[in-house]
Amino acid sequence: MKPYIKENEWSIIEHGFDPEKHEISESLFSIGNGHMGQRANFEETYTGSSLQGSYMAGVYYPDKTRVGWWKNGYPEYFAKVLNSTNWIGLNIVIDGEELDLNNAVVSDFTRELNMKEGYLTRSFQAELNNGRKINVTATRFVSIVQKEVGAIKYEVTPLNFSGTLGVTSYLDGDIKNTDANYDEKFWDPVNTTLSDNRASITVKTKKLDFVFCSTMETQIVKNGQVLDLKGAGEEKVKYAGLTYEAPLTENETTVIYKYAVNITNRDHDTQQLEAVAENELDKAVLKGFDKLKEEQAEAWHQKWLDSDIVIKGDVAAQQGIRFNIFQLNQTYTGEDARLNIGPKGFTGEKYGGSTYWDTEAYCLPFYLSTADEQIPKNLLIYRHNHLEKAKENARKLGFEKGALYPMVTMNGEESHNEWEITFEEIHRNGAIAYAIYNYVTYTGDKSYLGQYGIEVLAEIARFWEERVNFVKSKDVYMILGVTGPNEYENNVNNNWYTNRIASWTLEYTLEVLDYLKDSDRNLYDQWVNKLNLTEDEIVKWADIINKMYYPEDKEEGIFLQQDGFLDKELMAVSDLADKHLPLNQNWSWDRILRSCFIKQADVLQGLYFLNHEFDMETKKRNFDFYEPMTVHESSLSPCVHSILACELGYKEKAYEMYLRTARLDLDNYNNDTEDGCHITSMAGTWMSVVQGFGGMKFKNDSLILNPFIPEQWQSFSFTIRYRGARLMITVNQESIKVANKSNKTVNLVILGDELTLDGHNNLEVSH
Amino acid sequence: MKPYIKENEWSIIEHGFDPEKHEISESLFSIGNGHMGQRANFEETYTGSSLQGSYMAGVYYPDKTRVGWWKNGYPEYFAKVLNSTNWIGLNIVIDGEELDLNNAVVSDFTRELNMKEGYLTRSFQAELNNGRKINVTATRFVSIVQKEVGAIKYEVTPLNFSGTLGVTSYLDGDIKNTDANYDEKFWDPVNTTLSDNRASITVKTKKLDFVFCSTMETQIVKNGQVLDLKGAGEEKVKYAGLTYEAPLTENETTVIYKYAVNITNRDHDTQQLEAVAENELDKAVLKGFDKLKEEQAEAWHQKWLDSDIVIKGDVAAQQGIRFNIFQLNQTYTGEDARLNIGPKGFTGEKYGGSTYWDTEAYCLPFYLSTADEQIPKNLLIYRHNHLEKAKENARKLGFEKGALYPMVTMNGEESHNEWEITFEEIHRNGAIAYAIYNYVTYTGDKSYLGQYGIEVLAEIARFWEERVNFVKSKDVYMILGVTGPNEYENNVNNNWYTNRIASWTLEYTLEVLDYLKDSDRNLYDQWVNKLNLTEDEIVKWADIINKMYYPEDKEEGIFLQQDGFLDKELMAVSDLADKHLPLNQNWSWDRILRSCFIKQADVLQGLYFLNHEFDMETKKRNFDFYEPMTVHESSLSPCVHSILACELGYKEKAYEMYLRTARLDLDNYNNDTEDGCHITSMAGTWMSVVQGFGGMKFKNDSLILNPFIPEQWQSFSFTIRYRGARLMITVNQESIKVANKSNKTVNLVILGDELTLDGHNNLEVSH
Incomplete structure (x- = not known):
C-alpha cells in the first residue's frame, strides 16, 4: 500500500476517506495519556x-x-x-x-x-x-x-x-x-x-x-x-x-x-x-x-x-521522529511504577500489551534522557516489584535459586508460550541487569544500587550460576540450549551474546557488591544477610567469569553468534532474490533456522550494550561480518545497526538503517500497522538520532558527543536531561552547538575534546 | 492404578465393574478387523x-x-x-x-x-x-x-x-x-x-x-x-x-x-x-x-x-505378546494399500489415527514375517502412492527437488504442526528408504525395486542432496538443524543417525541403480528418463557419501548423537531421584533439551537398522554409553534396546527392556491407555521376541538365528514366513528347534552354523 500520510512537521494528516486504510489510520491516529x-x-x-x-x-x-x-x-x-x-x-x-x-x-x-x-x-x-x-x-x-x-x-x-x-x-x-x-x-x-x-x-x-x-x-x-x-x-x-x-x-x-x-x-x-x-x-x-x-x-x-527532536531540511524525517516521540509520551508517562510499555502501547491488542525486554533494551534510554529521573527509575522499580514472581518463574522451570524474569508479562508472571522463546530466550535476564547499570551510569544515582538494585542483580546472578554448565574436559563454563536476541536461531549452544551478558551480569554484581562494601559496610551487611549471600557464591561467580566460554573465530577476529555458526552456508542478504524476502513470510521455519540470516542484532547487540569493552577494529570486523547477513525482520534491529554504523563512520549504512524504522508505521513498512503501532521500536528510532547521529555516550560523569549529520539534512537538534542539566544539542553540516538551558555545569567530551559548559551558556565546535 | 487384567493365555479378562477403569477397558477390549x-x-x-x-x-x-x-x-x-x-x-x-x-x-x-x-x-x-x-x-x-x-x-x-x-x-x-x-x-x-x-x-x-x-x-x-x-x-x-x-x-x-x-x-x-x-x-x-x-x-x-508366539512358563508374558499380536492383526490386515497403521489403531483418537514412521521402523518387520508378501508390499506401495504429495511437501518447505515424506499423514499431506518435528524430524525419510531395503532383503523380491522402489529412493536421495550443507573449510557435508529420533533434542546439528541414514539412502539408491543397470538395462533407461536422472546427480550423491561428516568421539570410540553432545552434563538415569521421572511430566522442555537424557534410541536406532555395518565392540561401546542415559519415554524405545542387548549378551537388560513394553497397555504402564492402545509399539514387542530373544536376522538369502531364552521362561516359539516357507522356531533352555511347515527348503545360520532345512523337516541345535 502506498504511503498516504501527508508530510507535515507537527501533524499526522490524512486526506480523503479510504475504508481500506481505515484500520491503519485507527492505529496511527490513536490518542493516549499513559493512563x-x-x-x-x-x-x-x-x-x-x-x-x-x-x-x-x-x-x-x-x-x-x-x-x-x-x-x-x-x-x-x-x-x-x-x-x-x-x-x-x-x-x-x-x-x-x-x-x-x-x-x-x-x-x-x-x-x-x-x-x-x-x-x-x-x-x-x-x-x-x-x-x-x-x-x-x-x-x-x-x-x-x-x-x-x-x-x-x-x-x-x-x-x-x-x-x-x-x-x-x-x-x-x-x-x-x-x-x-x-x-x-x-x-x-x-x-x-x-x-x-x-x-x-x-x-x-x-x-x-x-x-x-x-x-x-x-x-x-x-x-x-x-x-x-x-x-x-x-x-x-x-x-x-x-x-x-x-x-x-x-x-x-x-x-x-x-x-x-x-x-x-x-x-x-x-x-x-x-x-x-x-x-x-x-x-x-x-x-x-x-x-x-x-x-x-x-x-x-x-x-x-x-x-523534541528538530530535523531541518527533511519534513518526512521531522514528522517521523516527532510521531515516534509523541507515541512514546502517549504510552508511558512514568508516574506509576506498576505500569510499563507494551509493544503496541494503546494502539492495538497484538502481543497482549505486556512487558518485553524491549523496555530495558530500547525504551529506557529515551526516558533517561527526556524525563525526570523518577520516571526511568520507576521502570527499574517495576522489575524490582516483580522479583518474587521472577524467582517463582525460575522455580517453576526447575531452578533451585535465582530469578528468571519473564519473556512477556503483565504482573511478573510469565505469559508467553513458545518453548524456544519462553524457556530459552534467557538473555532477557541480562537486559534487566544492564538497565540498572545504564540508569546508574547515566544518572549517577548510585543510591539505587543499595536501595533496590543489588537485590535484583544478586538474584539474576544466582540464576546464571545455576544455568551455566561446567565442562570438565574443557575447563570452561558453557550455556547450552538458548535462543539469543536473534530469534531466527533456536536452542543453540553458547550464544555469544547470552554468554557475555550472563558473565557481565556476574561482573557487575560483584562490582556493585564491592562498591556497597566500600561505601556503606552496614548496608552491605544487611544485604548479605537478607540475601543469604555466601562466600561460596561469590567465589563461584568469579570462577564463572574467569572460565566462561566464548565462541570465537580467531582467524577472522570475530565473535561467533553461537557454536557451529561457521558451519552454515554463509551468504549476504543481498545475494537473495527478492522473492525470498521477508524470510518470515516466504521460508519455512526450519529453513530460516539453518540459514545464516539474522533477524536482529545479536553479537552486535552485545557490542552496543558493552560498547566500551571493545576496540573499534573489533566492532568493525563483527559489524562487517554480521550486518550483511541481517534481515532486520524485527523492528528493533535497525536502530542498533544504525548506532554502530555511525560509530564506525559508515554514514550511508547508518542513514539507510535509520530510514528503516523512522517512518515504520507512518509508511506501514511492515504491512501490519492495522494491528497497532510499533511503540517500543519507536524508542529505537530516538536512539538512532541521539546515540547514533548525535554520537551520545556517557562515561565517568561526562557526556560524550561524536555527532555526524546525514548529508540529506540541514541540521538536527535534540534536547536531553543530564545530571540535572537540560541541554539542547544542535548539529548542522558545519558545527555542533550545545545550549545549556539550566543552571548546572556539565562536563562534555565533544569529538574527543573535554569541555566544561556552565549553566545558561552555549558552545559551538566545528566538525 | 494397579493392574487388574486377569492372567490368561488366550483371553483378556476383567472381573468386577469399576467405573474408574472403564475407559481403560474400553481401549483394551477394542475389537477391529482392519476395515x-x-x-x-x-x-x-x-x-x-x-x-x-x-x-x-x-x-x-x-x-x-x-x-x-x-x-x-x-x-x-x-x-x-x-x-x-x-x-x-x-x-x-x-x-x-x-x-x-x-x-x-x-x-x-x-x-x-x-x-x-x-x-x-x-x-x-x-x-x-x-x-x-x-x-x-x-x-x-x-x-x-x-x-x-x-x-x-x-x-x-x-x-x-x-x-x-x-x-x-x-x-x-x-x-x-x-x-x-x-x-x-x-x-x-x-x-x-x-x-x-x-x-x-x-x-x-x-x-x-x-x-x-x-x-x-x-x-x-x-x-x-x-x-x-x-x-x-x-x-x-x-x-x-x-x-x-x-x-x-x-x-x-x-x-x-x-x-x-x-x-x-x-x-x-x-x-x-x-x-x-x-x-x-x-x-x-x-x-x-x-x-x-x-x-x-x-x-x-x-x-x-x-x-502366534508361544511362551511357556510365564502366563503374563504369553498373554502380553498375544495381546500385541492380536491388536496388530485387528488394526491392519494389509489388503488395501490405501490404509496404514495409526499409533492407536482403532482404539482411540489420539495422534489423529494417522501414519507415522512407526510403520516402516517398527511395524513392517511384523507383517514381513507373519503375512503374505503382498501385505508388507502394500505398506511400501502406500508410500509410493504418496510420492507426489511428498514432493509437494518438499516444495512447500522450499526444496527445489526431491521428496520429503510427512511426519504424520492420512493422504500423503503433512498433518503435524510442531516445527521441531514437522520440519526437522527428517530422518523419517530415511526410514521410508530403509523399509524398501528391508522388504527386498527379507523377501528377496527385487522386482519391487524396478517396479516402484527406485522412484521413491531417487526422490528421497534428491531431498538429501539438497538438504545437506557443504562446509568448504572442512571439506565435509553436514546436516544442520534437525531433530533426530530422540525427540528430547531439537534443532541440533549433525545428528549422527540422520547423517548416517541420509548417506545410507544415497548408498542404497546408487546400489539399486547399479543393480537395475546390470539386470535390466531397458528398465534402467526408462527410469533414468522418467526421473530425469542426471550423471551430475549421481556424482553428487557419491561425493556426499564420501564426504559426509559424522560426529564421533574417537577416544571413547563412540558415535556422538549430535555436535556438542559431550558438552552436556553427562549422568545416568539411575542418578536421578524418582521425583524427576518421567521427565516429560516433571521437567520443563528446555531442561529436557539441554540435559543428556534420551527419549528413545537414536544412535542405537542406527546400530539396529544398519546392524551389519558395525562390529560387536562398536555396538557395545555405544550401547554402554547411551543406554544408561535413556529414559524410554517413547513406547518405541525399549524394543530396540532389548534387541541390541540380546545381541550383546546383556541378558538381564534385554529382559528388563522387553518387560517395559510387553504389557504396556495391559498394565497401563504409562497411565494413558484410556486414550487408546499403543498399537505401533506392539510391533516393537514382537520384534523384541523374534529379533531379540530369537536373534533373527537375514542376510544373503539365509535366515540367521542366534537365540537366547530368558531364564524366567521354559520355552518360547514363534512362527514366521520366509521366502515361501513357514517356519516354527522353538527355543527352550537346552536347544533350538526349527520345524519347516512348508515344502520349501530354507538356508539357515543357527548360532553361526550354516544349515539347510528341507520342506516338512525339523532340526534341533543345542545351545
Whole structure:
C-alpha cells in the first residue's frame, strides 16, 4: 500500500476517506495519556471494517493459553491488555437516518493528529441516503492533566436542509478482545446508572477483579447556548445510552460535547468508584472543553520542551521522529511504577500489551534522557516489584535459586508460550541487569544500587550460576540450549551474546557488591544477610567469569553468534532474490533456522550494550561480518545497526538503517500497522538520532558527543536531561552547538575534546 | 492404578465393574478387523465416563490446525481419523426403567476379549432401581471374513420377575471427535431410512466427501423362535432407531441379535451405498450370528497359525505378546494399500489415527514375517502412492527437488504442526528408504525395486542432496538443524543417525541403480528418463557419501548423537531421584533439551537398522554409553534396546527392556491407555521376541538365528514366513528347534552354523 500520510512537521494528516486504510489510520491516529488510550475509531456508527479499541493501562486478563502441543512448563494463561468500555460512542441520526460513513457519500474527509497539542480532529462532508448533506468536525483528546478524562467536541452543520438531529451518547462495556484465544468475553456487568444528562456503567473482569467505571455527560450547544434537553435513557447489560433530539438549522452548527471519565479500582477504592468518577466528571464539565484543551496544549508544550527532536531540511524525517516521540509520551508517562510499555502501547491488542525486554533494551534510554529521573527509575522499580514472581518463574522451570524474569508479562508472571522463546530466550535476564547499570551510569544515582538494585542483580546472578554448565574436559563454563536476541536461531549452544551478558551480569554484581562494601559496610551487611549471600557464591561467580566460554573465530577476529555458526552456508542478504524476502513470510521455519540470516542484532547487540569493552577494529570486523547477513525482520534491529554504523563512520549504512524504522508505521513498512503501532521500536528510532547521529555516550560523569549529520539534512537538534542539566544539542553540516538551558555545569567530551559548559551558556565546535 | 487384567493365555479378562477403569477397558477390549474398529463401549445406555468410539479405516477429516504461534510452513489442517456412526447401540428398558450400569447395582461383571476367536463378551447381573434383577451376556465382533459386518448377541435373563423388555436398536451418526480442535462436528446428514426391522443412515463428512452408510437389522428371539415384532421407528437428524417390546419370563433368556453393516464410498459407488449395504446385510442375516462367529473363529485360527508366539512358563508374558499380536492383526490386515497403521489403531483418537514412521521402523518387520508378501508390499506401495504429495511437501518447505515424506499423514499431506518435528524430524525419510531395503532383503523380491522402489529412493536421495550443507573449510557435508529420533533434542546439528541414514539412502539408491543397470538395462533407461536422472546427480550423491561428516568421539570410540553432545552434563538415569521421572511430566522442555537424557534410541536406532555395518565392540561401546542415559519415554524405545542387548549378551537388560513394553497397555504402564492402545509399539514387542530373544536376522538369502531364552521362561516359539516357507522356531533352555511347515527348503545360520532345512523337516541345535 502506498504511503498516504501527508508530510507535515507537527501533524499526522490524512486526506480523503479510504475504508481500506481505515484500520491503519485507527492505529496511527490513536490518542493516549499513559493512563488510557483510544484507537482512532469514529464516534458515530461505522459499519465498515474497524478495530474498535479502548485500553486502560494496567487492566488485563489471564486468557487461557492456546497451543497446538503442550510443553511442560508453559503458563496456563496469557495476560492480555483489555479492550474496555467504549466511551466515545455518539450515534448521530439526521432526519431519521443514521450517519454511517460506510453508507453515505463522503467528501472533504480529513483526519489530523495534532502532536504539538495532543488532540485528534476529523472533518468531513457526508451526503446521506435521504439527501441530507452535513459537515462534521469531531475533535477529541484524553487529557494528560486530568488523566481519567476524555473529551469530545462533535460539530454538525446541515448544508442543504433544516431538520432534526438525533444523538445517542452512550457507554458500551460489552466489549470483546479481538485476540481472545477462545472467543470469550472478559467483562461482567456490575452496575448502570442513568440520569437526564449523565450515565455511568461499571463492569468487572471475569477474573482478577478489575472493576472499571465509566461515566459521561453530554451537552448540546446551539448558537452558543447549552440546550435544555433531557436524554431518554436506555439501559442494557453493560450499556447505558441517552438519546437527545435537537433542531438543526441550515448552515448553522450544532455542537455536541461529550465528557467521559474512566477509572478503575487500580487507583481507587472499589466501593467509591462511582462517586470518584462523578466528582472527576464535575471537574471536567466545570472546566469545559476549551479549557481542558488549553491545559492539554500547555502540558504537551512542556513535554516537547523536554523531548523534541528538530530535523531541518527533511519534513518526512521531522514528522517521523516527532510521531515516534509523541507515541512514546502517549504510552508511558512514568508516574506509576506498576505500569510499563507494551509493544503496541494503546494502539492495538497484538502481543497482549505486556512487558518485553524491549523496555530495558530500547525504551529506557529515551526516558533517561527526556524525563525526570523518577520516571526511568520507576521502570527499574517495576522489575524490582516483580522479583518474587521472577524467582517463582525460575522455580517453576526447575531452578533451585535465582530469578528468571519473564519473556512477556503483565504482573511478573510469565505469559508467553513458545518453548524456544519462553524457556530459552534467557538473555532477557541480562537486559534487566544492564538497565540498572545504564540508569546508574547515566544518572549517577548510585543510591539505587543499595536501595533496590543489588537485590535484583544478586538474584539474576544466582540464576546464571545455576544455568551455566561446567565442562570438565574443557575447563570452561558453557550455556547450552538458548535462543539469543536473534530469534531466527533456536536452542543453540553458547550464544555469544547470552554468554557475555550472563558473565557481565556476574561482573557487575560483584562490582556493585564491592562498591556497597566500600561505601556503606552496614548496608552491605544487611544485604548479605537478607540475601543469604555466601562466600561460596561469590567465589563461584568469579570462577564463572574467569572460565566462561566464548565462541570465537580467531582467524577472522570475530565473535561467533553461537557454536557451529561457521558451519552454515554463509551468504549476504543481498545475494537473495527478492522473492525470498521477508524470510518470515516466504521460508519455512526450519529453513530460516539453518540459514545464516539474522533477524536482529545479536553479537552486535552485545557490542552496543558493552560498547566500551571493545576496540573499534573489533566492532568493525563483527559489524562487517554480521550486518550483511541481517534481515532486520524485527523492528528493533535497525536502530542498533544504525548506532554502530555511525560509530564506525559508515554514514550511508547508518542513514539507510535509520530510514528503516523512522517512518515504520507512518509508511506501514511492515504491512501490519492495522494491528497497532510499533511503540517500543519507536524508542529505537530516538536512539538512532541521539546515540547514533548525535554520537551520545556517557562515561565517568561526562557526556560524550561524536555527532555526524546525514548529508540529506540541514541540521538536527535534540534536547536531553543530564545530571540535572537540560541541554539542547544542535548539529548542522558545519558545527555542533550545545545550549545549556539550566543552571548546572556539565562536563562534555565533544569529538574527543573535554569541555566544561556552565549553566545558561552555549558552545559551538566545528566538525 | 494397579493392574487388574486377569492372567490368561488366550483371553483378556476383567472381573468386577469399576467405573474408574472403564475407559481403560474400553481401549483394551477394542475389537477391529482392519476395515473398522470399535472401542469396548457398552451397547446399552451408560451415563458414566466413557469414550464412545467407532472408527472406519481411511475415513478422516481435515481439522483446522490449532497453534499458539503460527510458523510459516505449517499445514492448514490436521487429518484425523473420524469417530463415526455408533452402530452398537441398544437401549434396554426393563419394566419401564432404562438399564444403565451407572445407575444400577452391578455384580458378577466379567469382560472377556477372546483373542483366539476374535470376539468380545461381557456378562453381568444388574439390579435396577425398580428392583428388577437381570443377567446380561453381550457378545460382539467385527467380522474379518465379511469386513463390513458387525454382529451383536445380547442376552437378557430376568432373575426375579416376569415383565417387559423394551429395546431400542439404533444407529447414531451425530458423533463428535473428542479431539476436535474447535469443538466442531464433522458429519452432515444425507439420508435415513426405516422399515419394520431395518434402518439405515447415511452421513457425509463436511469436507472431503466421505460418505458413510450404516444399516442394521434387529431380531429378538425367545425360546429359539424369532419373535414377529415390528419396530416403532424414530428418525432424527443423523439418527434412526427402532423400538421393540418383548415379554420377559423369569429365568428364561431373551436374545437380541443385531447385525450392522458399515460401508463407505471409499469402497463403493456413492450412489449404490444403501443398496450394497442392504445386500451385505442380507448375507449376514442369512448366515446368522452363530455362523458368522464360526467363520470368525476359523479366520482367526488361520491368523494365529501365521503369527502366534508361544511362551511357556510365564502366563503374563504369553498373554502380553498375544495381546500385541492380536491388536496388530485387528488394526491392519494389509489388503488395501490405501490404509496404514495409526499409533492407536482403532482404539482411540489420539495422534489423529494417522501414519507415522512407526510403520516402516517398527511395524513392517511384523507383517514381513507373519503375512503374505503382498501385505508388507502394500505398506511400501502406500508410500509410493504418496510420492507426489511428498514432493509437494518438499516444495512447500522450499526444496527445489526431491521428496520429503510427512511426519504424520492420512493422504500423503503433512498433518503435524510442531516445527521441531514437522520440519526437522527428517530422518523419517530415511526410514521410508530403509523399509524398501528391508522388504527386498527379507523377501528377496527385487522386482519391487524396478517396479516402484527406485522412484521413491531417487526422490528421497534428491531431498538429501539438497538438504545437506557443504562446509568448504572442512571439506565435509553436514546436516544442520534437525531433530533426530530422540525427540528430547531439537534443532541440533549433525545428528549422527540422520547423517548416517541420509548417506545410507544415497548408498542404497546408487546400489539399486547399479543393480537395475546390470539386470535390466531397458528398465534402467526408462527410469533414468522418467526421473530425469542426471550423471551430475549421481556424482553428487557419491561425493556426499564420501564426504559426509559424522560426529564421533574417537577416544571413547563412540558415535556422538549430535555436535556438542559431550558438552552436556553427562549422568545416568539411575542418578536421578524418582521425583524427576518421567521427565516429560516433571521437567520443563528446555531442561529436557539441554540435559543428556534420551527419549528413545537414536544412535542405537542406527546400530539396529544398519546392524551389519558395525562390529560387536562398536555396538557395545555405544550401547554402554547411551543406554544408561535413556529414559524410554517413547513406547518405541525399549524394543530396540532389548534387541541390541540380546545381541550383546546383556541378558538381564534385554529382559528388563522387553518387560517395559510387553504389557504396556495391559498394565497401563504409562497411565494413558484410556486414550487408546499403543498399537505401533506392539510391533516393537514382537520384534523384541523374534529379533531379540530369537536373534533373527537375514542376510544373503539365509535366515540367521542366534537365540537366547530368558531364564524366567521354559520355552518360547514363534512362527514366521520366509521366502515361501513357514517356519516354527522353538527355543527352550537346552536347544533350538526349527520345524519347516512348508515344502520349501530354507538356508539357515543357527548360532553361526550354516544349515539347510528341507520342506516338512525339523532340526534341533543345542545351545
